[in-house]
Amino acid sequence: MKTLLRWESALFVLLVLVVVGGSAATGGSFLTDRGAFNVGSDLAVMALIALPLTLVIVAAEIDLSVASVLGLSSALIGVLWNDGWPLEAILPFVIVVGAVCGAVNGFLVTKLGLPSLAVTIGSLALYRGLAFVVLGDKAVADFPDSYTQFGTTPVPGTWIPYPIVLFVVLAVVFGLLLHATTFGRAVFAIGANEEAARFSGIRVKRTKFILFVLTGAVAALAGIVYTLRFASARADNGTGLELEVVTAVLLGGVSIFGGRGTIGGVVLATLVLGGLTDALILDDVATEVVTLVTGILLLASVFAPAVTHRPTRGTP
Amino acid sequence: MIRELGILIALAVVVAVTALVNTLFLSGQGIRDLLLNACLVALLTVGQTMVVITRNVDLSVGSVLGLSAFVTADTFAVNPVLAIVVGLVVGALCGLLNGVLVGLGRVPSLVVTLGTLSVFRGLDFMWAQGRQINAANLPDGFLALGSGSVLGLPYLVIITVLVLAVAALHLGSYRSGRELYAIGSNPEAAVLVGIPVGRRVFTTFLMSGTVAGLAGVLAVARYGTVDATVGTGLELQVISAVVVGGVAIFGGSGTVVGAALGALLLSTIGSALEVVHIAQFWQQAITGALLIAAIALDRSVALRVAARLRRQSRGVSA
Numbered sequence: 185m186k187t188l189l190r191w192e193s194a195l196f197v198l199l200v201l202v203v204v205g206g207s208a209a210t211g212g213s214f215l216t217d218r219g220a221f222n223v224g225s226d227l228a229v230m231a232l233i234a235l236p237l238t239l240v241i242v243a244a245e246i247d248l249s250v251a252s253v254l255g256l257s258s259a260l261i262g263v264l265w266n267d268g269w270p271l272e273a274i275l276p277f278v279i280v281v282g283a284v285c286g287a288v289n290g291f292l293v294t295k296l297g298l299p300s301l302a303v304t305i306g307s308l309a310l311y312r313g314l315a316f317v318v319l320g321d322k323a324v325a326d327f328p329d330s331y332t333q334f335g336t337t338p339v340p341g342t343w344i345p346y347p348i349v350l351f352v353v354l355a356v357v358f359g360l361l362l363h364a365t366t367f368g369r370a371v372f373a374i375g376a377n378e379e380a381a382r383f384s385g386i387r388v389k390r391t392k393f394i395l396f397v398l399t400g401a402v403a404a405l406a407g408i409v410y411t412l413r414f415a416s417a418r419a420d421n422g423t424g425l426e427l428e429v430v431t432a433v434l435l436g437g438v439s440i441f442g443g444r445g446t447i448g449g450v451v452l453a454t455l456v457l458g459g460l461t462d463a464l465i466l467d468d469v470a471t472e473v474v475t476l477v478t479g480i481l482l483l484a485s486v487f488a489p490a491v492t493h494r495p496t497r498g499t500p
Numbered sequence: 501m502i503r504e505l506g507i508l509i510a511l512a513v514v515v516a517v518t519a520l521v522n523t524l525f526l527s528g529q530g531i532r533d534l535l536l537n538a539c540l541v542a543l544l545t546v547g548q549t550m551v552v553i554t555r556n557v558d559l560s561v562g563s564v565l566g567l568s569a570f571v572t573a574d575t576f577a578v579n580p581v582l583a584i585v586v587g588l589v590v591g592a593l594c595g596l597l598n599g600v601l602v603g604l605g606r607v608p609s610l611v612v613t614l615g616t617l618s619v620f621r622g623l624d625f626m627w628a629q630g631r632q633i634n635a636a637n638l639p640d641g642f643l644a645l646g647s648g649s650v651l652g653l654p655y656l657v658i659i660t661v662l663v664l665a666v667a668a669l670h671l672g673s674y675r676s677g678r679e680l681y682a683i684g685s686n687p688e689a690a691v692l693v694g695i696p697v698g699r700r701v702f703t704t705f706l707m708s709g710t711v712a713g714l715a716g717v718l719a720v721a722r723y724g725t726v727d728a729t730v731g732t733g734l735e736l737q738v739i740s741a742v743v744v745g746g747v748a749i750f751g752g753s754g755t756v757v758g759a760a761l762g763a764l765l766l767s768t769i770g771s772a773l774e775v776v777h778i779a780q781f782w783q784q785a786i787t788g789a790l791l792i793a794a795i796a797l798d799r800s801v802a803l804r805v806a807a808r809l810r811r812q813s814r815g816v817s818a
Contacts, residue, residue, distance in 0.1 A: 246610075298795050301557070301610070302749040305739055306791035313785025320781055419781075424733070427614060440608045472728070476622020483615040486607050 191437040191485075195452040202456055206463030221343045225335065225413055227458030228347030229254075230425060231451070232406045234432045235351075235358040236399040238450045241433055242362070243395055244375040244442025245293060245300040250403040251425035252311035253285045255418075257407025259315035262324030262417030271331055279404045285311055286400020290393035308426065315419035324417040335413030347409045354402070359447040367391065375442025431478055432457055435485045457481075503746035503754075503801075507761040511768060518772040525775050532654060538760075538767040539656045540565075540722070543715045544738045545745065545759035546667045547595075547708030552742055553671070554701050555684040555751030556602060556609035561712045562734030563620035564594040568716025570624055573633040573726040580639055584717050591713015594620055595706040603702030617735065621728075628728035635724030646721030656718060660760075663711065667756045680704065684751025740787060741766050744794040748802070766790070 233250045240247050257278045264274045285307070292303045334346045362368040370391050373381040382388050411417045436453035438445030457478060464474045519526040544561050551558045572587035594616065601612040635643060645655050671677040683690045683697050690697050720726055745762025747754025769790070770783050 292792065292796070296796055296799060298792075298799055299749050302743055302795045303792060305736060305743075306788045306795065308788065309736065309740065309784050309791065310788025313782065313788055316781035317785055427617065430614060431618075434611055434614075440611050472622050472625030474622075475618045476626070479615045479618025479622060483601070483607075483612065483619070486611045486615070487601065487605060 192446070192449050192452060195436070195449060195456060199452060199456050199459065202459040202463060206459060209463060221338055221345055223458050223462040224343075224348040225345040226462065227454060228345065228351050229406045229410045229413070229422070230428050230432060231351050231454040231458070232347075232354060232409065233399075233403050233425070233429045234436075234450050234454055235354055235447065236395065236402045237429055238433050238436070238438055238445060238447060239358065239362055239368075239371055240300075240395045240399055241430075241438050241440065242375045242442055242445045243371045243392055244378065245392060245395070246304065246430070246440075247286075247289060247300065247396060247399050248304040248426045248430070249285070249289060249307040249311055250399060250406075250429060251422045252308045252315065253282050253400055253403035254407040254410060254422040254425065255420060256285065256311045256315040256318075257282055257404040258411045258417045258421040259319035259419040261408065261411050262319050262322070265324055265327065265417065271327075275408055278408060279401050282404020282407070283397050283401040285404070286397040287393070289400065290396030293396065294389040294393050312419070312423070319417070319419045321419065325415055327412070327415055327417075332412050332415040335409060336415070347413065350405075350409070355447060355451055362447055367394075371395070372443055375439075375444070377443075428457075428478070431482045435482055437485070440486075504758045504761060507745060507758060507765055511761065511765050514765070514768055514772050518775050522775045525772070528652070532649075532652075534764070534768055534771060535657045536654055536722070537771065538764040539654075539660045540715050540719055541734070541737055541741055541767065542760040542763040543660050543663060543718070544712060544734065545741050545763050546663055546756050547704075547711035548738050548742050549745075549747050549754060549756045549759040550667065550671065550680060550704040551609070551708050552739075552747050552749060553680045553684045553751055553754055554704055555687065556701060556704070557613065557739065557749075558598065558609065558705060558708045559613040559735045559739075560594065560598060560616040560620055561708060561738055562731040563617045563624065564591050564709055564712035565716040565719060565731035565734060566728065567594065567620045567624040567627070568713040569719045569726050569730045570628050570633070570728060572717045573638065573720045574627070576638055576642070580642060587717035587720075588710060588713045591716060592706060592710040594712070595709015598709060599702035599705035602705055603698045603700075606698075609705075621732070625728045630728075632725065632727040638720070638724060642721055643724055644721075646718065646723070656722060659714075659718065663714070664756055664760055667707075671756060676700065676703075681752055684748075684753075686752075737766065737787075738763075740791045743791055743798075746794075746798065748798060749795065 233254070237247060237250060260278050260281060261274055264277070265271070269277075289300070289304055289307055292298050292307075293300045338345055339349060362371060370381065370386045373384070373386055374388050374391060378388055407421065410421050414421075432454045433445075433450055434440060435457065436445065436450030438450065460477060460481075461471075461474050464477065465471065515526070524530055544565070548558055548561060568587045568590045571590050572583045575583035575586045598609075598613055598616055601607050601616075602609045605612075648655055650658070671680065679690070679695045679700055682693070682695055683700055687697060716731070719730060723730070741763035742754070742759045743749055743762070744766060745754070745759035747759050747762075766787060769786060773783050773786070774780060
């Protein structure tokens with residue numbers, strides 16, 4: 185617990201450094217309303233998915249298919265909109281499809297006992313493929329302004345983008361779920377020692393199944409946000425985003441071996457990553473350098489604790 | 501051997517069905533294309549198989565290939581021989597870094613290689629600065645390496661088969677190779693019987709990086725045009741091929757030949773879909789479904805074997 189607190193303080197210091205350094209390097213354009221709005225909007229999609237994925241990783245599983253579910257959700261929005269469905273019907277439908285995608289992952293992992301890493305590498309390709317099958321390489325962009333405003337304008341009177349409001353609400357929900365409920369304690373117990381959790385009466389399979397369904401549903405929700413923010417439904421939306429999301433979760437101090445991590449840490453980590461990306465881009469540094477910096481941050485975040493106190497091999 | 505046989509049968513069925521629809525599929529040129537398309541992924545599966553057998557994973561191979569390809573292409577203007585050496589060295593250095601972090605630093609490989617995937621790709625972009633190197637900048641002799649052949653066999657195929665043979669021999673017949681299986685089957689037991697686990701894991705990552713470096717050099721020869729995006733996303737294809745090829749993702753079993761056949765099967769399915777005019781959009785979906793089917797099958801085989809062993813041991817003690 186002590187090291188955990190230390191890691192979150194370190195993240196906080198890092199965040200302050202990013203904000204101060206970012207403001208200095210970009211000559212003040214970073215912390216203006218417009219800058220903060222852009223950071224927030226760009227951040228929200230990745231941050232949304234990081235929330236349920238945190239629970240999945242705490243339970244010592246992983247879901248690499250999230251960005252593909254996002255793409256499938258975006259493609260479906262495009263196809264159904266072209267077919268004349270009203271958005272009020274499309275959006276809930278898409279979230280249900282996302283939940284079904286998650287349920288398929290959950291079924292393969294819990295009922296068939298397959299490793300989630302391999303399963304979700306498979307479903308990563310499968311769901312992305314299905315996205316292309318339904319929409320092809322077309323783009324659908326003729327959404328009414330009243331909807332795309334959700335992703336492009338702030339809440340009236342503030343600089344806060346609507347997606348960030350959505351993120352804050354979900355962060356509170358997932359924070360409470362993980363840290364203040366029996367379900368959350370079960371998630372930690374499963375990640376720390378699955379066998380012991382089973383013997384103490386925790387329904388391991390059902391809990392994991394629910395986590396995968398939640399992740400799928402939120403990934404589809406992120407697909408909706410993505411589509412509205414860029415006013416463009418495409419099958420390749422969010423390609424490669426899974427690595428960014430996993431990076432954010434691990435940078436937030438969640439152990440890849442399970443059993444350890446907090447929603448607060450992950451929220452801080454997403455802010456650090458989002459702020460860093462924005463400061464670097466405002467500073468005209470290529471996005472690829474941002475990738476490099478992100479990678480180094482991730483390596484540093486796992487290497488620091490590994491050097492100071494060695495974890496026992498494998499899942500403890 | 502049974503697993504390899506299964507893949508071979510699947511391969512034969514795909515080829516036979518496609519050849520019925522389009523006879524050109526089995527022409528000399530058709531077969532050459534099939535083999536050439538599979539070569540680079542097959543080469544990458546050699547290193548990946550060794551890594552996965554030890555219960556690790558190397559997600560950075562696509563980035564290593566990309567970085568090595570660009571550096572190689574860029575060095576050609578200076579000195580062709582040096583370029584090839586530099587390409588290999590770049591790969592080896594990338595593998596060295598992964599190996600140090602995973603094998604000696606004991607950081608989980610998934611996290612390490614997720615990080616180095618970004619780091620190596622970032623370096624690639626910094627080096628390239630948005631440039632593209634075209635075939636016109638490369639000597640014909642080198643490009644012939646990618647397209648030429650001897651006795652009807654493309655050089656690329658010959659190199660791939662040689663690397664495969666060396667790796668297969670190492671994994672099958674040498675103590676250091678057999679120990680990789682022991683590490684993957686039971687890491688704790690491997691430590692107890694005195695296997696230098698850290699050093700062995702380090703070596704597999706070094707190998708994976710070096711092979712990816714070689715694949716990078718060959719990618720330059722094959723495609724002629726190189727920019728900083730070469731090999732993006734390739735890691736998933738490689739892991740898919742390895743898993744379809746019967747290498748258990750949880751370590752301890754599998755062969756490089758199986759993995760290479762997995763690569764050949766996946767790329768053949770890709771070509772077959774094109775030939776029978778099924779929209780290419782289906783290709784990814786089918787690959788994914790196939791991958792899931794392969795691990796499910798692998799799991800059921802493993803469970804059945806375990807059950808049989810249990811029955812046998814009961815029979816012995818009774």
